[in-house]
Amino acid sequence: MMTHYNVDGFDNTLGLMYLAIKEEQKKRAFSNLKGNNSIIKNIAIYDIHNQSTSYLFDNLPEHSSIRDIWFEQYYDDKLKRIAYSTSVNVRNNENVSSRPLKQNLLIKVWNVNQEVYTLFLSDKRGKNKTELATFDKESDFFIDAYNAKIHIIKQVSDQLQIATYDW
Secondary structure, X not given: OOOOOEOOEEEOOOOEEEEXXXXXXXXXXXXXXXXXXXXXXXXXXXXXXXXXXXXXXXXXXXXXXXXXXXXXXXXXXXXXEEEEOOOOOEEOOOOOOOOOOOOEEEEEEEEOOOXXXXXXXXXXXXXXXXXXXXXEOOOEEEEEOOOOEEEEEEEEOOEEEEEEEEO
16 A cells, blocks of 8 residues: 555646655665655656656655645636645635646655755656755745745744745
8 A cells, every 4th residue: 555645646637647656664764754654755657648657756865755746637617726636735726817737746855864845846747857946844835826836935033035936
């Protein structure tokens, strides 16, 4: 049985299936991951139409685990919102105008030694992957569906630091 965070999923528009690849139990280098302690080292992207498999990462940094992925699944005409692979960390998703779906895949990776998250952005097939941002666990991160942005917010003293990226 696969244990996962918000990693496994289907993109029916492209016919893609995302599946977690866990680190083998005997190779675990760390186990103090919050909540579920499965270490997800990669994501297999299975193309249902072509019956082919590719992998998101060639080499994920040591002591890191993939925590979540996000992609847009469809536009809900009735609710006027975008349906995502997971609604976790998705905000401002009401009265969204109909638009073509973003062909992006957002990946959140946790590094247990550095105690930071890193966001990667790629296309839905895992190509053209770039490192978007790194932030600590005290920061707030979310996808702004209405404005098609990714926000990372951190309070430092009595000020907010806000970094915004295109989704």
